[in-house]
Amino acid sequence: xxxxxxxxxxxxxxxxxxxxxxxxxxxxxxxxxxxxxxxxxxxxxxxxxxxxxxxxxxxxxxxxxxxxxxxxxxxxxxxxxxxxxxxxxxxxxxxxxxxxxxxxxxxxxxxxxxxxxxxxxxxxxxxxxxxxxxxxxxxxxxxxxxxxxxxxxxxxxxxxxxxxxxxxxxxxx
Amino acid sequence: xxxxxxxxxxxxxxxxxxxxxxxxxxxxxxxxxxxxxxxxxxxxxxxxxxxxxxxxxxxxxxxxxxxxxxxxxxxxxxxxxxxxxxxxxxxxxxxxxxxxxxxxxxxxxxxxxxxxxxxxxxxxxxxxxxxxxxxxxxxxxxxxxxxxxxx
Numbered sequence: 001x002x003x004x005x006x007x008x009x010x011x012x013x014x015x016x017x018x019x020x021x022x023x024x025x026x027x028x029x030x031x032x033x034x035x036x037x038x039x040x041x042x043x044x045x046x047x048x049x050x051x052x053x054x055x056x057x058x059x060x061x062x063x064x065x066x067x068x069x070x071x072x073x074x075x076x077x078x079x080x081x082x083x084x085x086x087x088x089x090x091x092x093x094x095x096x097x098x099x100x101x102x103x104x105x106x107x108x109x110x111x112x113x114x115x116x117x118x119x120x121x122x123x124x125x126x127x128x129x130x131x132x133x134x135x136x137x138x139x140x141x142x143x144x145x146x147x148x149x150x151x152x153x154x155x156x157x158x159x160x161x162x163x164x165x166x167x168x169x170x171x172x173x
Numbered sequence: 174x175x176x177x178x179x180x181x182x183x184x185x186x187x188x189x190x191x192x193x194x195x196x197x198x199x200x201x202x203x204x205x206x207x208x209x210x211x212x213x214x215x216x217x218x219x220x221x222x223x224x225x226x227x228x229x230x231x232x233x234x235x236x237x238x239x240x241x242x243x244x245x246x247x248x249x250x251x252x253x254x255x256x257x258x259x260x261x262x263x264x265x266x267x268x269x270x271x272x273x274x275x276x277x278x279x280x281x282x283x284x285x286x287x288x289x290x291x292x293x294x295x296x297x298x299x300x301x302x303x304x305x306x307x308x309x310x311x312x313x314x315x316x317x318x319x320x321x322x323x324x
Contacts, residue, residue: 005178012185034278067300110307110319112283114203117276119283121307121319129324136239139319141305143276143285155274155285157321159302162293 034113037146041111041118044151055085059150066158072166091167109139116152119143203277206310210275210282213315214268223253231314238322273303283307 040057047054058081064070072087073079108120120142128134145153200208209229217225226249236243241251258269273287284306292298309317 005181009177009181012181016188065301065303067302070300110281112276112278112281112307114276114278117274119276119285119305119307121305126323136324137237138239138321138323139237139307140321141283141285141307143274143283143303143305155303157302157304159290160293160300164293 034118036149037116037118038111038113040146040149040151041120041142041144051085051088054088055081057151058084059147059152062151063145063153065153065155067160068158068164068166071160071164072168075166075168087166087168116145116147117143118146203279203282206280206282206308207275207277209310209313210284210308210315211268214270214284215266216264218252219258219269220264221252221255221257223249226252229315231311231316234315235317237317237319239324240322280310281307282310 044054044057047057060081061079062081062084064073064084069084069087072090073083076083076086076090078086107122109123110121112119112121122140122142124138124140125135126138128136140157141155143155144151213229216222217229226245230245230248232245234243234245234248236248241247270286272284274285276283276285286304286306288302288304289299290302292300304321305319307319308315311317
């Protein structure tokens, strides 16, 4: 009887240990994946003007949801990673894509990572339209889906402004 | 020896009981936060139900939308003044305007919404654009909110 209960206890304890190890292992690999995904997004922004390295971080079938980039795709007639590379090269002298923009993006106010997704939030200080001597804080986001260690899909809050022109239509000198 | 055995039996019962809770879909903190925000939209925000504001919004709620003020009272005023929903008052199991994506981690929940907007150059042409609402959850209520609104 004693031997049976000992065996039961030992068996039960080993099941618990295995379950706990499995649970912790799953937690750890989940945390590691989120950290790796976070790092990938920030590496992409930190690389800034290094367009070759940044292009290499995109999946071949990269899906873009930014409507300005999609308008540029209508001009370049490219898709996926090639479309991003063509648009960014065509626009690389443009004021919108200079370094301060990337610096801003390396300092998010919050980052939320879950599964294959990483969302980062940024704070901007904008002039108050009612009082030009004042500023106020506004927020923006970047969201990516990551697949096999590459950026596979991108969303942000960009909208088409009144009388919009893409950077390809109006290249800055 | 008998007492040791009964300790193991009790322990086994307690463990199996706890496991069955998880098996029944006990939500993790992150998933509970997602459900809280979904229910907030579905039951309180979308139907403009000001009576439910105290259930979902913390008293010292911090609002980062630059057009609104912090505090639960100010949120209630904003909701009371907001445009009322359509004719159909039914509340369904899903949000009327469901998000395209939800990303949550720790105490933060992000809802990403897809909207169809008119191209300013040609109103007949529509394009997809995205907006976000991020929430920090504390003690089962929404304690902080950010979105992409500008003044």
